[in-house]
Amino acid sequence: MDWLQRTAKLRQWTRSGTRAPHKPLLLLYALGRFQEDADGALRYSAVEQDLLRLLTEYGPPNKTTPAYPFHHLVSDGVWEVYTDRGPGSPGSGVGDLRATGATGRLAPELRAALRREPVLLGRIARLLLDLHFPPSLHSELCEAVGLELEPTETEQVSAVRRQRDRRMRELVLTAYEYRCAFCGYDGRIGAVPVGLEAAHVRWWAFDGPDDVENGLCLCSLHHKLFDKGVLGVGDGHRILVSQRFVGHSAAAREHVIALADRPLIGPQPGARPVSAAHRDWHTRQVFHGVARPATAV
Template sequence: MDRDQLTEKFRGLTIWKANGQRAPHKPLLVLLALGCLQRKGQQELPYAEIEGPMKQLLEDFGPPRQTYHPEYPFFHLQSDGVWELTTEGGIQLPLDRKLPNAGVFREYGVKGGFPEPILEIFQEDPEAVRVVAELLLGAHFPATYHEDLLQSVGLDLEIAGTAESTTRIRDPKFRREVLLAYGYRCAVCGLKIEMQDKTVAIEAAHIKWHQAGGPDHTANGLALCTLHHKLFDVGAFTLDPDLVLSVSSMAHGNEGFQRWLLDFNGDRIHRPALSELAPQPDFLQWHVREVFKGKGRYELNLN
């Protein structure tokens, strides 16, 4: 196996899909395993050891859910040919292949890791670690997540922009059209800065993420300053179909938090001059369901 073949294997991970729901479980497990391999040379990960970190990753970087199941990717990643499980003493696991059981994993000392051919490439070619990490980041997470996610899994990489492995090509007109629609200012705080006639610190944010199939249409975009783009992507606030902003009950901070976020709670954001360019309710509802964390400090009108 060479690096190109390795890349194709990870590009082809089977990701569970239903009604637009996010399922980043497998990419998160691979990134965590790469971090353990890079930092500690750890080739096999005992489930009991990584259950807690995986649950935290799902809470921090996955969609909000009532319960989190680190055992699912730990078991089902085997089907992609990039992961294998072993037990203490080679004991056969009493498992229903459709219903992995975390208690059984702990009891039998189950460990997971990359198969030998893949492990050899990662050990002999450190660049392959970067390539696979960039592929997974670009394909499954917005750029606002990358630095925090890399730090959380302990990967020391220099990610330079969007990975070439992103599965869909972005429309270069998206940024221009979104910023134009909002008058080159942040839809939340109204910030507008120009340097030598160029707009700076204002970005075109996807409401339904590009990685989740969100289109490069103005109605799926918001012009946000760098700060509010990051806060929107991590679920610190969301919008209802009337474009009223609601801050998450999980978000807290000092006077800066009050000034730059909480003071906007219950306010309508700035709208495009043309109503057809305003965010569509379906995209906003996706953000509420798949990104927004906790409960809103302002009661959302989702009808």
């Protein structure tokens, strides 16, 4: 059985690039727990808050429940659920899962395959990360679910991936004249830019193209906050800062909160700005909460 192909084809509700990472997050969490205890199982009532935190932190801004993937992942052949009454999920209702002592774990065939071929776990995890999340979030997401991946497990699974355009970084950084579009940071070591990255506005994992109209030159801090939904780009190419972000230090106020409603820096004349379609996708699928008003100077 090709577990990578099965992982790549998880059934998800999709429409117009809508993010639905419920099943991938549960599967990543289950892989992390398997790595810790290959014989263990996940009682819904015991892991519900962990799963809810993952969905809140790494899912889209709309409300959701971990009961949905806990029940529906069974249909993909990688997960099983049993209750105090026997095998089979009682349904996707939170009350049903709690009341029946619903417990889930990786499907028996998958557990056997992971025992036979230990490197398979890392390949499945990397595939889930590549298909559903931007690279800036991979390390912290692994930490959040308790996954430890070997360096050799970071290689791409080319059979299920389209190829990235390696020219994008240079094109985007050139368009923004090697300055962060949010704060203007332009650090270099000699002639080499340091701490500057080409960020996809519409994530590459969700068909975001490798071109300037879908890119921003951002410093490492603002790239991470952009992918986490703390920052966004609104109408008129003005910076959005989520009201959900809390920071009381002078640094947090200066480097994040004070950005609210500022115009982007760049791109240079003649370069294409971020397209409205990609900005709209990011606002709907990644940006969390309501945008702060401009801060008083």
